[in-house]
Amino acid sequence: MKTLLGPFAQILPMTDLSLKGTLQDEQLKVIEKGGVVVENGDIVAVADYKSLLQRYPDSEIAFIDTPMVLLPGFIDCHTHICYDGTRSRDYAMRIAGKSYLDIARAGGGIWDSVTKTRVADLVTLTENTVARANRHLKEGVTTIEVKSGYGLNEESELKMLRAIQQASLYTKATLVPTCLAAHMKPRDYNDSEEAYLQWILQELLPILKQEQLTQRVDIFIEETAFSATAAASFLKKAMQQGFAATVHADQFSAGGAAAAVNAGALSADHLEASTEKEIALLANSDTVAVVLPGASLGLGMPYAPARKLLNAGACVAIASDWNPGSAPMGDLLVQAAVMSAAEKLSTAEVLAALTLRAAPALQLRNAGQLIPGFMADLQAYPTADYRDILYYQGKMKPAMVWKKGELVSI
Numbered sequence: 001m002k003t004l005l006g007p008f009a010q011i012l013p014m015t016d017l018s019l020k021g022t023l024q025d026e027q028l029k030v031i032e033k034g035g036v037v038v039e040n041g042d043i044v045a046v047a048d049y050k051s052l053l054q055r056y057p058d059s060e061i062a063f064i065d066t067p068m069v070l071l072p073g074f075i076d077c078h079t080h081i082c083y084d085g086t087r088s089r090d091y092a093m094r095i096a097g098k099s100y101l102d103i104a105r106a107g108g109g110i111w112d113s114v115t116k117t118r119v120a121d122l123v124t125l126t127e128n129t130v131a132r133a134n135r136h137l138k139e140g141v142t143t144i145e146v147k148s149g150y151g152l153n154e155e156s157e158l159k160m161l162r163a164i165q166q167a168s169l170y171t172k173a174t175l176v177p178t179c180l181a182a183h184m185k186p187r188d189y190n191d192s193e194e195a196y197l198q199w200i201l202q203e204l205l206p207i208l209k210q211e212q213l214t215q216r217v218d219i220f221i222e223e224t225a226f227s228a229t230a231a232a233s234f235l236k237k238a239m240q241q242g243f244a245a246t247v248h249a250d251q252f253s254a255g256g257a258a259a260a261v262n263a264g265a266l267s268a269d270h271l272e273a274s275t276e277k278e279i280a281l282l283a284n285s286d287t288v289a290v291v292l293p294g295a296s297l298g299l300g301m302p303y304a305p306a307r308k309l310l311n312a313g314a315c316v317a318i319a320s321d322w323n324p325g326s327a328p329m330g331d332l333l334v335q336a337a338v339m340s341a342a343e344k345l346s347t348a349e350v351l352a353a354l355t356l357r358a359a360p361a362l363q364l365r366n367a368g369q370l371i372p373g374f375m376a377d378l379q380a381y382p383t384a385d386y387r388d389i390l391y392y393q394g395k396m397k398p399a400m401v402w403k404k405g406e407l408v409s410i
Helices: 049-054 088-095 100-107 110-119 122-138 152-165 193-211 228-240 255-263 276-283 293-299 306-312 331-341 348-355
Strands: 003-011 030-041 042-048 061-062 071-072 074-076 141-147 175-184 214-220 244-249 265-270 286-289 316-317 376-380 398-405
Touching: 003 049, 030 100, 049 244, 071 348, 074 331, 088 100, 100 306, 110 152, 122 141, 122 152, 152 175, 152 193, 175 193, 175 228, 175 306, 193 214, 193 228, 214 228, 228 244, 244 255, 244 286, 255 265, 255 276, 276 316, 286 306, 306 316, 316 331, 316 348
Parallel strands: 003 061, 003 071, 074 141, 141 175, 175 214, 214 244, 244 265, 265 286, 286 316
Antiparallel strands: 003 030, 030 042, 071 376, 376 398
């Protein structure tokens, strides 16, 4: 049965826009008084509401009686929402002036989350992931990448990825799992970083493939994590096993973005420390530059150079980096809106970064735009002017969210 949703004051289908480079608001296609026809979870048609009434006279009508702006559901292509515990102690130390390394030496940082997540059971991790995914979904984020990486041994990494798999059964949001066992070399692993990465490749990844827990890997390239040289070998071998790759790159020092581009990774994420060299490499590649304003806000660091990346011709996506340490807020729209003011990103660039430009980072071919045949992942904001969405800096939330054509109620 087809259902006609509308009329909407404005529909932004996010179509006819380039995947790379700058965008002006004048390039945004805006359908005034439009409607969307959905069937079996997919979009059938997007057009003027009156014309859809004539073309689909037998459709069930889902009448929208207040002014609304309709957008595709957001895609958050970088999160760590499967974890237990908080790192409020870390945050208090950080705002009191302690550095990232100071906090790590005091027992905080990633290892603190590893310790807490290792002792959490599967049910707890599943429930935590579902709760965070549902909050995201209520705020218009219909597709969510979720990383492991707070396990760092076979038992706990598998537990995390199984929790993500289980969570996908209890949330309507689409969850895309990623193995981040290469988050850091665990403190209780006594061999070299190369030996640890070999363990992931030879022991862990075959289990993930057998259990179909994920088809994606990630690695953190940084002075406190893994070297670019070791990561290059790891990425090559993981991709030879059939895994797609993404990279935590250039967060505190440069080098990771080049490794990501050279490996043909889907995305290079963070980029706060990227220089003109890394910007040019990303712009001349198919690797998506994923910027994470939540981490900048949480750590009190400069934003990634999103404006320079766009001007150079890169594909820029914005993700939340929702995690217990550096980005605990987890509010994707707030982060994107605040960053847009600082980096002078147009509304078109921000909305594209949350939809069609985030899709290739997750190899999504049917999400991020309102096109016939794409998933009916939709969100409607209580306004008649799409510019209000960023104007209120994320305080305006969607009044209605649909996942695969179904109105979400959480």
